[in-house]
Amino acid sequence: MKRDKSSLSLILMDIDHFKKVNDTYGHPCGDCVITQISETIENSLRSEDVIARWGGEEFIILLPNTDSTQVVILAERLRLTIKNQKFVCSEADLKVTVTLGLTTTNQHALSLDDLVEKADQALYIGKENGRDQYVIN
Numbered sequence: 001m002k003r004d005k006s007s008l009s010l011i012l013m014d015i016d017h018f019k020k021v022n023d024t025y026g027h028p029c030g031d032c033v034i035t036q037i038s039e040t041i042e043n044s045l046r047s048e049d050v051i052a053r054w055g056g057e058e059f060i061i062l063l064p065n066t067d068s069t070q071v072v073i074l075a076e077r078l079r080l081t082i083k084n085q086k087f088v089c090s091e092a093d094l095k096v097t098v099t100l101g102l103t104t105t106n107q108h109a110l111s112l113d114d115l116v117e118k119a120d121q122a123l124y125i126g127k128e129n130g131r132d133q134y135v136i137n
């Protein structure tokens with residue numbers, strides 16, 4: 001995909017109902033899911049993209065040179081890949097979904113704090129609207 005050099009996008013991704021995974025299968029199983037999701041994200045993105053754990057079961061993904069059209073394509077691809085993934089852990093094989101909050105700035109007009117706040121608002125709306133979706137703000 002050709003990248004738009006003037007844009008920067010950010011995704012906050014949160015695993016849905018993750019407390020239930022821990023409560024049902026135990027914390028080590030939750031850790032196993034988090035590790036596999038990290039690998040899925042890394043395999044889905046480019047080397048210039050920055051991925052980090054954000055809080056407990058959230059991930060932050062910073063996408064340089066990525067506009068709103070492109071971030072939506074990436075987010076939907078991530079959502080579907082994770083939704084279709086079977087997480088094989090020693091306690092059980094399980095499925096999870098994720099909700100993603102997206103935001104984009106042109107010419108780096110917004111600070112990182114502003115971008116995180118906007119993505120967090122989008123994530124909150126996605127959770128309120130039933131999870132397993134992306135929302136762009």
Ligand SMILES: Nc1nc2c(ncn2[C@@H]2O[C@H](COP(=O)(O)OP(=O)(O)OP(=O)(O)O)[C@@H](O)[C@H]2O)c(=O)[nH]1
Nearest residue numbers: 014015016017018019020022027028030031056057
């Ligand atoms: N196994 C494991 N669990 C974690 C880690 N960090 C946070 N958690 C758990 O993640 C869960 C987050 O729960 P909540 O914030 O209630 O959210 P949720 O159950 O995912 O529900 P929604 O986000 O509303 O869909 C808690 O049970 C935390 O203990 C971690 O590193 N490993």
